[in-house]
Amino acid sequence: MLRYALKRALSLAISLIVASVVIFLVIEVAPGDPASFMLGVNARPDTVAALRSELGLDVSKFERYINWITGMARGDFGTSYAYRSPVRDMIAERMWVSLPLAFYALTLSTLIAFPAGIYAASRRGGAGDTAVMAATQLGVAIPNFWFAMISVLIFAINLRWFSAGGFPGWDKGLWTGMKALTLPAVALALPQAAILARVMRSSLLDMLGEDFIRTARAKGLTRRQTLWRHALRNALIPVLTIIGLQFSFLLAGAIIIEQVFFLPGLGRLVFQSISARDLIVVESVVMLLVFAVITVNFIVDLAYAAVDPRLRART
């Protein structure tokens, strides 16, 4: 188990290094010099040079990469070109919206998908199964931002149950914060729940066709008992993979949903920074998102081992 964890950790570290190089290089080839952009076309060359040196742009690319990475490792994300304030503080503030939103959505998606998938699998071919499958077919097809717009129209503008957008901040209380994130979280969660429910169902059905299910039936277990006691835990392995992948989709999907609901999260920060050519912010946010996704996948890998004894034993 320890060796398995170490091996996964090593691969996590390599992924992070390669990802950081890719992000750095993509940002590097971006046209335009941040210093000239900030000072405008009429700036004197020596002023631009002074600013370049202040921003740490006057050293070689390799040095800049090393400075960026070591800075991030220490928690120093550099200084925003546009706002001249520490990037770390800007990100930290936005993170308190984006991360809770992603976890809220992931929780909702799991809570909807597990019962729906299990129910459909246990009623295979029946009316309940057909209904769940039709609902998921629709759920997969609906763009989350469109669903968000329509739910704003219904629940915020017409019914006035929720506000149409914006975020009051967590200092107004947990409940107020959660309420502001509810419509965005539902909009994010529904398509993901539809996919997850389908995976849960098909994975369970695969397991129900396995030999060991027949063995369990020969012991005298009912269909329902074999599903809960034997099929479910085996079926979780592919489901966990999808949950891990979904986290990245929820973080990314949040960027669009934040636009719909005017939420001050990482997504809006990225858009603002792009239009201001504040590339150091873009670079850091993207790196952070990749870090989050890779870490979640690492946790999923560990969760596999908890579910599957064969993995604990193997390399």
Place this chain on the structure above:
Amino acid sequence: MSRNLTLGIALTSVFVLAAFVSFVFTPYNIEQLDIPAKLQPPSAQHWFGTDHFGRDILSMIMVGARTSIAVALLAVGIGMGLGIPLGLGAAALRGGWLDEVIMRGNDLVFAFPSLVIAILITAVFGAGAVNAIIAIGVFNIPVFARLTRGAALGLWSRDFVLAARVAGKSRARISLEHILPNIANLMIVQGTIQFSLGILAEAGLSYVGLGAQPPIPSWGRMLADAQTLVSIAPHLALFPGMAIILTVLGLNLMGDGLRDWLDPRLRILRT
């Protein structure tokens, strides 16, 4: 043919047909603004109503179908064109360094939240349909590469491939002659699913202004334009939204239906 497949093909054909018809005919010219006729609800003249410039929504959806379908289709083309050869190569050289590089590269692309990178690409290289195609296509590559490799590995251990090796055929030739034809069904089904995901991704990118730029109409940007007006003119959001949903639904039904029709045991990736 199952009911799903029939329904899926019917839905998809409606939109593909609309896209083709829009080259020669649309009910109204969408380049002509008609401000006095703005924000009209659906009527006999304008079946789906008009937008804030008085343009006919039905005509815009027809022209927008071209953008959606072209972007998604080309993105699938990139994914298949690069992903399938990579997957075939990785499987043929199983355990070799090329296999290792391809698979680690795949994992890496999977680790990036796709939309974030799409945003990054369009941010750095500029917004536009071509960059949207590249951004979506890049994420189709590992999907096809991984699926191809998995299916191909299963075939490489089959006796008929061993027999071909005994007949002295090269790995490249076996990949083309024996492996590729036997994974074609799987690729067609997965291609349909990726097509539908491409439609959704294109809509998302245009919605945040990173897809096709004006004056080219796109479903995503129609929704973005509708956002501030949705409370007074809900039809602005309703019809483009339905266009996206029905196209994606049609493609998904077609994919599942094709799978059941060709070979129900095919394992497709859903993410």
Place this chain on the structure above:
Amino acid sequence: MTLLSVRNLGVRIHDKPILRDISFDLEAGQIVALTGESGSGKSMTALATMGLLPQGATTTGQLMLDGTDILQTPESGLCALRGDTVGMVFQEPMTALNPVQTIGAQVAETIRIHTKASRSEATRRARDMLNRVGLPEDRFPLSRYPHELSGGQRQRVVIAMAIALRPRLLIADEPTTALDVTTQAQILDLLRGLVDDFGMGLMMITHDLAVVADMADRIVVMQDGAVMEQAPTADLLTQMQHPYTRALFAASTHRPDMPPPERADDPILTVKDAVRDYPGPRRGLFARREFHRAVDGVSLTVNAGERIGLVGESGCGKSTLARAILGLEPLQGGSIAAFGHDIATLPPALRSGLQVVFQDPYSSFNPRHRVSRLITEPFHLLPRPPEGAARTQAIAEALVAVGMAPEDAGKYIHQFSGGQRQRIAIARALILKPDLIVFDEAVSALDVSVRAQVLDLLADLCRSHRLAYLFISHDLSVVRSVTDRVLVMKAGRIVEEGETEAVFTAPRHAYTRKLIAAAPVLPDLKQGKTA
């Protein structure tokens, strides 16, 4: 009272008749064997007795188990019977256990769902049962997972689960088919012992007539979903009434009429000290990788026209050796040369002299190609492959040589049965008129009657083609009937080599003796049951 009484059992699945008019009895303490070739309906009879028929099945007749008609019992009643009154053991031990539960939990589950036993009480009884089936506590604690056990050990766990509550009837569906002969002998002993100890009835489903003759008190011969003949074992073996029974027994002891060998002292294949390692797991993160040595210093020679057998149990490395000989696997030591040339760099002109027939007739052909393309695949080795009429002629010749029609060239492989496919595989191997063919378990997947035909074909080909071959199999009696010289392989090494008849009648190595002793043999039928 009769423990199990089947009367006029009929099963249809979606209106397709599967079983017709099956009747037989089984007493407590008795072993009844249901036997027949694939598709005879023997497994379906077992599933009907368990009340586990697939969905869409409709039944007629009566299936009285211990006074209860299984066919009239609702699902809840069946759940109470299964595991308690009747237990079942399946064919494939590798997949029959839940991979994520310990063996202790899986055995205890049978006890927990049928009795009010506490968790610790159920665990204790599970322990007793595992001890009884030969899995002692010191080596097989309850906390073991299935993947940590071998196939034979897993089958013991499945048996422990089935007999945990001492059911009155045990059904064993091909319980040893997936196992090696030595393991098979142990499992059969275990089953016999359990029948004696517990006074259980045992319904044994098997295609292996030697096992049937050895184990059963009574034999039921089935074909196409109906009973052809049934009688006490001794009677049936001495006086077979039904022609099908006679044909079945004749096929399973069939010895093809092999022409005398025409061997020359011309070594066409030489294997010298061949070593093949597979990378194993690393012990530590940075430790050196360990290797599993599948082939360990094997040497052998095949002369022109020589018919050589290679026998051994699964995992002994015989298939790996076959692949290495075909140049499909690299060696880590030693050398393999065909026609005096190293196998790795064998020029196409020489390679065409070496062909292969694999085990599985269902995976040996690309399903998307026609027979004409399938069997001409070796033409790739020719500098100028025949075209047009010459090609058609070559295809027709190869097909006719294996007993197929030239018209079959235009068909796809799914239009043929397993036995026909294996003929086509031989046609593919023959089309270049090779000097040496490797048969890798080539008849192991076939039913006995089909196998007998393919072996006859082999004898015919030896007469017409002056063929040398390397016949690899786990089946001792088949190897004995078609080879002149035999090699016995164990754990990557050749432990014995000699003239086939000499090795079988007077084996020198202890392992060979063990193999021969473990293989069940049909008694000599003409003189009646001798043992």
